[in-house]
Every structure is written in structure tokens, then in C-alpha cells.
Amino acid sequence: MSYVDEVIDLIVRENPDEPEFHQAVKEVLESLRVVIEANEEQYRKDALLERLVNPERQFKFRVPWVDDSGQVHVNTGYRVQFNGAIGPYKGGLRFHPSVNVGIIKFLGFEQIFKNSLTGLPIGGGKGGSNFDPKGKSDREIMAFCQSFMTELSKYIGADTDVPAGDIGVGGREIGYLFGQYKRIKGLYEGVLTGKGLSFGGSLARTEATGYGLLYFANAMLKANDETLEGKTAIVSGSGNVAIYAIEKAIQLGAKPVSCSDSTGWIYDPEGIDVELLKEIKEVKRERLTAYAEARPSAEYHDGKGVWTVKADLAFPCATQNELQLEDAKALVENGVIAVAEGANMPTTIEATEYLQENGVLFAPGKASNAGGVATSALEMSQNSQRLSWTFEEVDAKLQGIMENIFLNVDAAAKEYGFDKNYVVGANIAGFKKVIEAMNAQGIV
Ligand SMILES: NC(=O)C1=CN([C@@H]2O[C@H](COP(=O)(O)OP(=O)(O)OC[C@H]3O[C@@H](n4cnc5c(N)ncnc54)[C@H](OP(=O)(O)O)[C@@H]3O)[C@@H](O)[C@H]2O)C=CC1
Numbered sequence: 054m055s056y057v058d059e060v061i062d063l064i065v066r067e068n069p070d071e072p073e074f075h076q077a078v079k080e081v082l083e084s085l086r087v088v089i090e091a092n093e094e095q096y097r098k099d100a101l102l103e104r105l106v107n108p109e110r111q112f113k114f115r116v117p118w119v120d121d122s123g124q125v126h127v128n129t130g131y132r133v134q135f136n137g138a139i140g141p142y143k144g145g146l147r148f149h150p151s152v153n154v155g156i157i158k159f160l161g162f163e164q165i166f167k168n169s170l171t172g173l174p175i176g177g178g179k180g181g182s183n184f185d186p187k188g189k190s191d192r193e194i195m196a197f198c199q200s201f202m203t204e205l206s207k208y209i210g211a212d213t214d215v216p217a218g219d220i221g222v223g224g225r226e227i228g229y230l231f232g233q234y235k236r237i238k239g240l241y242e243g244v245l246t247g248k249g250l251s252f253g254g255s256l257a258r259t260e261a262t263g264y265g266l267l268y269f270a271n272a273m274l275k276a277n278d279e280t281l282e283g284k285t286a287i288v289s290g291s292g293n294v295a296i297y298a299i300e301k302a303i304q305l306g307a308k309p310v311s312c313s314d315s316t317g318w319i320y321d322p323e324g325i326d327v328e329l330l331k332e333i334k335e336v337k338r339e340r341l342t343a344y345a346e347a348r349p350s351a352e353y354h355d356g357k358g359v360w361t362v363k364a365d366l367a368f369p370c371a372t373q374n375e376l377q378l379e380d381a382k383a384l385v386e387n388g389v390i391a392v393a394e395g396a397n398m399p400t401t402i403e404a405t406e407y408l409q410e411n412g413v414l415f416a417p418g419k420a421s422n423a424g425g426v427a428t429s430a431l432e433m434s435q436n437s438q439r440l441s442w443t444f445e446e447v448d449a450k451l452q453g454i455m456e457n458i459f460l461n462v463d464a465a466a467k468e469y470g471f472d473k474n475y476v477v478g479a480n481i482a483g484f485k486k487v488i489e490a491m492n493a494q495g496i497v
């Protein structure tokens with residue numbers, strides 16, 4: 054049996070209830086076969102892949118908190134410090150009822166390669182809780198965040214592990230988490246990114262993942278003699294990533310016509326009104342039905358359905374495995390030319406393969422959504438320097454980083470004979486830097 058197959062088997066056997074983690078490991082190792090097979094003897098001897106797929110350490114902890122009626126609740130918190138070969142662990146915190154250790158491990162594993170691709174010194178980690186922020190008052194969110202950080206603060210620090218936001222964790226949560234860290238540790242340091250601008254946050258971090266996605270898509274389209282100009286785009290999600298993907302798509306001349314949340318979706322043939330969407334989602338924290346009520350050109354539909362809308366481009370920006378084989382078939386049928394992932398692993402392996410086999414340009418999230426974490430690393434730099442850069446400076450650096458990621462991914466794909474396969478290119482380019490650092494640091 055090949056080394057790759059052995060390690061995939063091992064991961065499935067040793068972590069039986071973690072399907073998302075299996076999927077992430079399979080996707081990466083399968084596409085690294087060509088590199089691994091060329092070095093199989095040495096990698097086996099060094100147990101390189103076993104070290105790569107096993108987190109350096111992981112924490113699981115109890116998070117008790119009191120709701121507004123005085124009722125005590127207990128949630129579970131996690132932090133997985135996956136790989137610190139190229140820098141302090143870096144990756145977001147997800148608060149969503151679906152969170153379990155397998156989901157945090159898949160996200161932490163993806164983060165290793167994504168962070169490597171940014172070219173910045175950050176290792177891979179991820180954390181979160183099965184806490185559901187929906188419908189909670191600000192006081193309840195604060196109570197939960199303070200309890201979560203009381204435990205998490207034992208394991209993180211500006212030079213060891215620097216969490217940030219992800220699903221269910223935005224500026225409000227990061228503020229409460231930061232306040233509690235400072236109170237417990239007595240340290241005013243860049244221990245979290247995505248902070249508010251009045252306490253060490255970076256301009257453009259809020260916009261960074263969505264903007265970065267469009268910078269990457271633009272570079273990918275240009276390299277294939279295409280452009281964003283005049284293209285219709287379908288976007289899923291209506292959170293941080295989706296909103297700023299829509300905003301940048303409009304700025305670059307495309308017309309996004311959809312967005313979604315966990316209960317339904319919007320089709321707006323006139324193009325999404327991004328200021329209205331921000332008001333509804335970021336300020337009022339309402340459902341998408343409010344968008345359709347305020348916008349005569351928009352249709353609201355219950356359930357899932359954005360991938361059935363005819364468009365040139367598709368940007369999945371909600372959650373894992375939201376774009377499945379039947380969705381990929383609908384996209385191809387409707388003549389989509391490119392899919393770029395804003396979310397982490399939103400496209401199943403079968404759907405990705407179908408899209409690629411049918412000539413659709415496909416940008417994998419670990420490359421195309423790396424702008425968020427890259428800008429987090431820029432926030433860390435500003436915190437260390439005790440400086441704040443302007444929006445234009447950060448945005449220009451973000452654009453440069455995303456274009457550079459595209460060039461590296463494209464070059465790696467070409468070098469190994471997989472021209473235009475950006476999945477293989479991203480995995481190889483991300484992997485090479487991590488293993489070089491791991492090898493240089495001995496057996497650890
Ligand atoms: N924030 C960041 O900087 C980065 C985020 N990502 C990834 O991007 C994706 C979106 O994150 P972000 O925008 O920050 O999160 P938000 O919490 O801001 O928004 C998430 C969006 O996805 C929807 N959603 C979440 N879970 C589901 C589900 N199970 N089914 C359908 N819709 C769902 C939400 O709908 P509802 O409100 O109804 O729950 C919401 O519209 C995630 O995969 C995240 O890991 C990747 C890189 C960086």
C-alpha cells in the first residue's frame with residue numbers, strides 16, 4: 054500500500070467520527086501524491102505524514118455561563134494547535150451548534166497550508182464551541198465569551214497562539230474575548246486579531262477575506278484571458294465573507310445577484326444592494342426576509358437554491374460541503390466559468406472534480422480565502438510595532454499577497470504537470486514550505 058493510502062487509512066481508523074477531518078486530509082494527501090511518491094522512503098522513515106496529520110496538541114474544555122433568566126448552560130470549547138512549524142498557531146474561533154472536534158480539526162488542518170501560502174510566519178490552529186450565538190442578548194454573548202476566554206487564556210498568547218473570528222465570531226465577540234484576556238493576564242498584547250480599531254485592530258481586516266477572494270479570482274481569470282468585468286456572480290452566505298466578496302465584486306465590475314443564510318436565499322436580478330445587506334446583517338442582525346421586504350427587485354426563497362441561478366461565476370461563502378455534486382452539475386449546465394471558494398471546504402471532493410473535469414476554473418479556499426488570515430498577520434505586525442497602517446496600505450498589501458498566492462499556486466501546478474489545477478497547486482505550494490520548516494527543526 055502506498056504511504057498516502059496508509060496514512061489516510063490510519064486517520065480514518067483512529068478518528069472514526071470525524072468525517073470532515075477525513076475529507077480534508079484525503080483532499081490534501083491525494084493531491085500531494087506526486088510529491089510524496091518522489092520522496093516516499095525518506096518521508097516514511099521520518100513519519101512525516103503522521104506528524105503532519107496529527108495536531109501538536111488539542112484542548113477541550115467546559116464553558117459554563119448564565120443566561121438572562123439566571124439559567125446556567127454548559128457548552129464545550131476547543132482549541133487545536135495543529136502545526137507551529139512556520140510561526141505561532143493562527144486561525145479563527147467558530148461558535149456554531151454544529152461544532153465538534155472533527156470540524157475544528159478539519160479547519161485547523163486546512164489552516165496549516167493556507168497560512169503557509171500567505172508567505173507570512175503563521176502556523177495552523179483553530180478553535181471554537183458548540184455555543185449558538187443566534188437569538189442571544191449582548192449580555193449573554195459577553196457571559197459566554199468571558200467564560201470561554203477564562204479557560205482559553207491558559208493556552209494562547211501573542212507569540213504562541215493568536216485566535217481570530219470565524220462563523221459566529223465577529224467584532225463584538227472578539228471585543229469581549231480580548232477584554233477578558235487582558236483582565237486575566239494583565240497583558241495588552243496582540244493575542245487576538247479582528248479587534249476593534251480603537252484597541253489594536255487593523256483597518257481592512259473586516260473586509261479582507263471577501264476582498265482577498267475577489268483579488269484572487271481576478272488574478273485567476275486574467276491568467277485565463279477572462280475578466281470580472283460585466284460578469285454575473287452567485288454568492289452564498291450573508292456573513293462577513295459573503296458581504297465583502299459582494300462589495301468587491303461590484304467594485305471590480307461584476308454583478309452579484311444572490312446571497313443566502315441557513316434558512317433561505319435571495320435572488321436579486323438588479324444586483325445585490327450591499328449597503329442594505331450590511332444594515333440587515335451587521336447592524337440589525339436580521340434574517341434575509343428583511344432584505345426582500347426592503348428591496349422590490351429581490352425574491353426570497355426558503356431553503357437551499359443559489360446554485361440553480363444562471364451566472365458566470367460562483368462564490369460559495371457560507372460553510373463546508375454546501376456545494377455538492379448536483380449543485381456542480383447545475384453550475385456546469387448554466388455555463389459557469391469559475392468557482393472561487395470563500396468558505397472553508399464548501400465544495401465536496403466529487404463536486405470539485407466534476408467542475409474541473411468540465412473545464413470550470415476552480416479556486417480552492419485555502420488559497421482564495423487566505424486574505425483574512427493574511428491581514429490578521431498584518432494586524433499582528435502592526436501590534437508588534439505599536440503602529441497602525443492606513444486602509445490603503447493594508448489593502449494594497451492584501452492585494453499583493455493574493456496575487457502572489459495565485460502566482461505560486463499556478464507555478465506549482467505547472468511544475469508538477471497539473472497546469473490549471475489550482476487545488477493541486479495550492480496543496481503542493483503550501484506543503485513544501487511547511488515540510489521544509491519541519492525538516493529543519495528536527496523530529497518534533
Ligand atoms: N471570517 C473570516 O475571516 C474567514 C472565514 N472563512 C470561512 O468563511 C465561511 C463564512 O464565514 P464568515 O462569513 O466569517 O461567518 P459568518 O458567521 O459571518 O457568516 C456565516 C454565513 O454562513 C451561513 N451559514 C453558516 N452555517 C451554515 C449552514 N450550516 N448552512 C447554511 N448556511 C450557513 C450563515 O447563515 P446564518 O446567519 O443563518 O447562520 C451566514 O450567512 C466559513 O466557512 C469560514 O470558515 C474563511 C476564511 C476567513
Ligand SMILES: O=C(O)CCC(=O)C(=O)O
Nearest residue numbers: 144145217219425426429
Ligand atoms: O484571521 C485569522 O486568524 C483566521 C481566519 C480563519 O479562521 C480562516 O482563515 O479560516
